[in-house]
Amino acid sequence: MSASATGRRHHVVIVGCGFGGLAAAKALGRAAVDVTVIDRTNHHLVQPLLHQVATGILSEGDIAVPIRDALRRQRNTRVVLGAVVDIDLDARRVAVDTIGLRREIEYDILIVATGARQSYFGRPEFAVDAPGMKTLDDALELRGRIFGVFEMAEGERNPAARRRWLTFLIVGAGPTGVELAGQLAELSRRSLRGNFRRIDPGEARVLLLGAASTILPTYPEALRERAARDLRELGVELHVDGQGVDTDSTNPRVQRIDAATKIWAAGVQASPLGRVLAKAPGVELDPVGRVKVETDCTIPGHPEVFVIGDLMGLDDLPGVTQVAIQSGRHAAQTIIGRLAGDTTRRPFRYRDAGRLAMISRLRAVAVVGNLALSGFPAWVLWLLVRLTSLGGLKNSASVLFNWTVAFLGRGRAPRVISAQQAFARQAIEVHACDAANEPALSTAAHAEGGLP
Amino acid sequence: MSASATGRRHHVVIVGCGFGGLAAAKALGRAAVDVTVIDRTNHHLVQPLLHQVATGILSEGDIAVPIRDALRRQRNTRVVLGAVVDIDLDARRVAVDTIGLRREIEYDILIVATGARQSYFGRPEFAVDAPGMKTLDDALELRGRIFGVFEMAEGERNPAARRRWLTFLIVGAGPTGVELAGQLAELSRRSLRGNFRRIDPGEARVLLLGAASTILPTYPEALRERAARDLRELGVELHVDGQGVDTDSTNPRVQRIDAATKIWAAGVQASPLGRVLAKAPGVELDPVGRVKVETDCTIPGHPEVFVIGDLMGLDDLPGVTQVAIQSGRHAAQTIIGRLAGDTTRRPFRYRDAGRLAMISRLRAVAVVGNLALSGFPAWVLWLLVRLTSLGGLKNSASVLFNWTVAFLGRGRAPRVISAQQAFARQAIEVHACDAANEPALSTAAHAEGGLP
Numbered sequence: 068m069s070a071s072a073t074g075r076r077h078h079v080v081i082v083g084c085g086f087g088g089l090a091a092a093k094a095l096g097r098a099a100v101d102v103t104v105i106d107r108t109n110h111h112l113v114q115p116l117l118h119q120v121a122t123g124i125l126s127e128g129d130i131a132v133p134i135r136d137a138l139r140r141q142r143n144t145r146v147v148l149g150a151v152v153d154i155d156l157d158a159r160r161v162a163v164d165t166i167g168l169r170r171e172i173e174y175d176i177l178i179v180a181t182g183a184r185q186s187y188f189g190r191p192e193f194a195v196d197a198p199g200m201k202t203l204d205d206a207l208e209l210r211g212r213i214f215g216v217f218e219m220a221e222g223e224r225n226p227a228a229r230r231r232w233l234t235f236l237i238v239g240a241g242p243t244g245v246e247l248a249g250q251l252a253e254l255s256r257r258s259l260r261g262n263f264r265r266i267d268p269g270e271a272r273v274l275l276l277g278a279a280s281t282i283l284p285t286y287p288e289a290l291r292e293r294a295a296r297d298l299r300e301l302g303v304e305l306h307v308d309g310q311g312v313d314t315d316s317t318n319p320r321v322q323r324i325d326a327a328t329k330i331w332a333a334g335v336q337a338s339p340l341g342r343v344l345a346k347a348p349g350v351e352l353d354p355v356g357r358v359k360v361e362t363d364c365t366i367p368g369h370p371e372v373f374v375i376g377d378l379m380g381l382d383d384l385p386g387v388t389q390v391a392i393q394s395g396r397h398a399a400q401t402i403i404g405r406l407a408g409d410t411t412r413r414p415f416r417y418r419d420a421g422r423l424a425m426i427s428r429l430r431a432v433a434v435v436g437n438l439a440l441s442g443f444p445a446w447v448l449w450l451l452v453r454l455t456s457l458g459g460l461k462n463s464a465s466v467l468f469n470w471t472v473a474f475l476g477r478g479r480a481p482r483v484i485s486a487q488q489a490f491a492r493q494a495i496e497v498h499a500c501d502a503a504n505e506p507a508l509s510t511a512a513h514a515e516g517g518l519p
Numbered sequence: 520m521s522a523s524a525t526g527r528r529h530h531v532v533i534v535g536c537g538f539g540g541l542a543a544a545k546a547l548g549r550a551a552v553d554v555t556v557i558d559r560t561n562h563h564l565v566q567p568l569l570h571q572v573a574t575g576i577l578s579e580g581d582i583a584v585p586i587r588d589a590l591r592r593q594r595n596t597r598v599v600l601g602a603v604v605d606i607d608l609d610a611r612r613v614a615v616d617t618i619g620l621r622r623e624i625e626y627d628i629l630i631v632a633t634g635a636r637q638s639y640f641g642r643p644e645f646a647v648d649a650p651g652m653k654t655l656d657d658a659l660e661l662r663g664r665i666f667g668v669f670e671m672a673e674g675e676r677n678p679a680a681r682r683r684w685l686t687f688l689i690v691g692a693g694p695t696g697v698e699l700a701g702q703l704a705e706l707s708r709r710s711l712r713g714n715f716r717r718i719d720p721g722e723a724r725v726l727l728l729g730a731a732s733t734i735l736p737t738y739p740e741a742l743r744e745r746a747a748r749d750l751r752e753l754g755v756e757l758h759v760d761g762q763g764v765d766t767d768s769t770n771p772r773v774q775r776i777d778a779a780t781k782i783w784a785a786g787v788q789a790s791p792l793g794r795v796l797a798k799a800p801g802v803e804l805d806p807v808g809r810v811k812v813e814t815d816c817t818i819p820g821h822p823e824v825f826v827i828g829d830l831m832g833l834d835d836l837p838g839v840t841q842v843a844i845q846s847g848r849h850a851a852q853t854i855i856g857r858l859a860g861d862t863t864r865r866p867f868r869y870r871d872a873g874r875l876a877m878i879s880r881l882r883a884v885a886v887v888g889n890l891a892l893s894g895f896p897a898w899v900l901w902l903l904v905r906l907t908s909l910g911g912l913k914n915s916a917s918v919l920f921n922w923t924v925a926f927l928g929r930g931r932a933p934r935v936i937s938a939q940q941a942f943a944r945q946a947i948e949v950h951a952c953d954a955a956n957e958p959a960l961s962t963a964a965h966a967e968g969g970l971p
Contacts, residue, residue: 109670123580127578129578136714139713139714146673165674222599222617259587261592461924465921472917
């Protein structure tokens with residue numbers, strides 16, 4: 068029985084509360100519908116700033132806004148913590164799993180906004196050795212590894228093993244890889260200066276490997292060259308040759324680079340919920356797993372099901388925040404229009420809001436319309452755009468404070484390695500791996516007296 | 520061969536970098552000695568503020584200062600990440616384990632400052648169900664549990680199970696238990712207001728159980744009564760009866776309280792390194808495992824080995840920050856004096872700097888000399904004392920900012936439940952436990968449409 072037949076309000080279920088889901092929920096805040104937002108985590112994550120948590124500039128609270136808090140003033144909206152494990156398009160029902168507790172939630176209108184995750188190109192086992200940068204847990208684990216390897220290097224007497232601890236390999240030279248490489252270089256050369264006695268953290272090698280023939284392939288050539296020059300000045304080694312990157316350990320090229328820390332920033336694949344939707348007749352996935360949608364962001368045959376953001380396959384739009392936000396708002400406006408009796412299926416039109424990547428403190432590259440910016444002006448723009456994307460005065464003020472400390476000063480407060488973070492596990496794995504493949508890492512007890 | 524015989528500088532090894540170890544290291548910063556600071560973690564932890572991380576007011580970076588950064592200007596000091604697993608008093612050597620990598624470090628003078636940990640009075644298995652509040656990991660795990668149970672309660676339809684999710688049981692009514700109880704009450708009644716649709720988070724029960732006949736047993740009676748009144752006004756239920764607390768699940772009294780979240784703040788035991796030292800002839804432990812020291816904080820027969828802070832058994836001094844700091848400085852001054860040829864064994868004299876416990880925002884209790892303060896004046900004092908204990912302008916500013924947000928506003932930014940935090944594990948355990956012992960937690964799938 069449909070909502071209109073019973074006279075009750077329409078129930079809109081939004082799956083995923085990234086930039087797309089949150090934008091849709093907010094746009095429905097004053098509409099005469101009931102809204103349920105379902106997310107696997109309790110926070111909306113500002114993914115473009117994950118690299119700053121991984122390198123100890125920001126705390127997780129700065130970039131993770133509690134979803135309940137963000138939506139607390141919308142009395143028509145409730146929030147459910149759980150993972151959607153199935154969608155029944157005929158019964159109009161989603162199955163939600165909250166840590167083993169399974170329940171089903173019916174919808175009149177569904178918005179699927181579960182985004183994308185790291186793609187290891189069919190080799191998920193690489194995730195253990197080279198974590199990605201998509202979730203807060205990724206960033207926290209990486210933070211533990213990054214600050215952990217400097218500790219291990221300080222305690223290491225074998226020069227080859229020490230070099231290995233101090234080598235960082237970033238696979239993928241898009242904005243994520245570029246921003247992380249820049250921050251790792253600044254961390255080692257600037258923030259950690261004076262912290263060690265035996266090693267010079269500035270000797271750390273940061274390698275950026277790209278599959279394309281250039282870094283930042285979607286940027287104009289002048290900006291790519293400027294970004295490459297800025298990165299090289301920071302000490303980042305660029306390896307972009309268009310030959311592709313093969314992470315297979317039997318490939319001699321990759322074995323040559325002996326890095327304790329490997330980070331995967333190469334390519335994404337759409338959320339697995341796409342495959343669930345694709346079981347319906349007429350619904351297809353594109354090559355990276357995105358759901359092909361009609362021009363109004365609904366799936367074929369189901370005008371009540373919207374797919375937005377990174378999971379949406381439409382005109383090969385880029386996987387950026389603005390596509391998610393704009394398609395989320397488009398879905399909400401379409402729903403509000405329908406409730407008012409407007410049955411026109413208005414197509415979604417993406418207005419390109421530009422592109423931004425930070426290289427280092429005080430330097431960035433940016434494209435806004437026909438304008439290409441670099442250096443300090445681009446960095447100021449980056450700062451303003453990121454600050455306004457945090458969705459709240461409180462977080463913006465906290466982030467601004469931490470940036471002042473990190474960029475004007477040289478401090479990075481959140482440098483904690485907690486036992487929960489995977490450094491311990493990773494280090495043990497690395498040891499086990501070393502024992503099998505490499506010259507001894509001087510694990511034998513050696514007496515040591517006084518200072519070197 | 521001693522340092523003086525070879526002409527090289529004395530090597531002072533400090534094990535543990537809490538308040539005692541850090542104070543000793545800083546006091547030796549300009550001395551003509553080489554200093555090595557060994558700690559299991561990479562951070563100095565401001566333990567008295569752990570409850571604020573657990574309840575989402577502060578981020579871990581606010582109360583965890585990287586040890587290397589705190590000591591980076593002392594060129595005579597190096598920092599080693601690792602756990603001291605053995606001490607050879609005759610060979611003057613400690614064995615350090617860094618994630619499986621074992622090495623030995625020789626000393627001329629040793630300062631053992633490894634403090635105390637939670638005591639479960641011989642039942643360590645309680646730690647799984649009722650974590651303590653001694654490490655950053657404890658606080659982060661607790662944060663995940665605290666924010667997690669509100670989520671579980673919101674999704675729960677069985678009223679008994681819902682009450683269980685919303686019941687917090689704190690065992691131990693000293694300052695740690697009192698501060699945590701106050702913050703939990705404020706979190707549920709104030710900060711989370713408006714965040715939920717089905718539950719009223721303000722209905723959460725916060726129970727504070729004390730083994731003594733009163734809360735805050737070391738405080739004067741007027742302050743204890745005031746603190747109890749303030750806590751009751753916040754909605755905390757006090758159970759202090761001097762009968763002792765028995766956590767044995769066969770005890771009918773404890774079974775009656777059905778709480779999903781249990782927190783252990785009852786009693787500490789000294790670090791296990793005390794037992795290693797007690798193997799030496801003439802060295803003894805007191806009943807709580809502290810090493811009985813001479814009046815100058817050295818152990819009998821070994822004037823080159825100092826034990827300070829919570830591990831030190833001397834005059835039954837309380838386990839507070841100021842004892843650790845003052846005994847750390849005393850050890851450093853004794854060492855500096857000896858290098859100058861002063862062989863007097865000056866006794867350590869503790870100057871009582873008072874006691875402080877926060878009850879809620881704007882309320883605290885404090886004892887300074889003969890002065891007993893409560894309410895707002897005590898809270899201002901609490902604020903100033905805690906701010907100056909953070910050891911740096913950067914952290915103080917960040918904490919002050921977060922306090923402004925939390926105490927003047929109602930926001931708590933760091934409310935993240937990350938997958939690394941143990942909420943998932945705990946919830947699963949709780950489910951398993953429920954299935955065996957309790958009425959069904961309505962885990963069966965139930966269809967659910969629209970809003971309730």
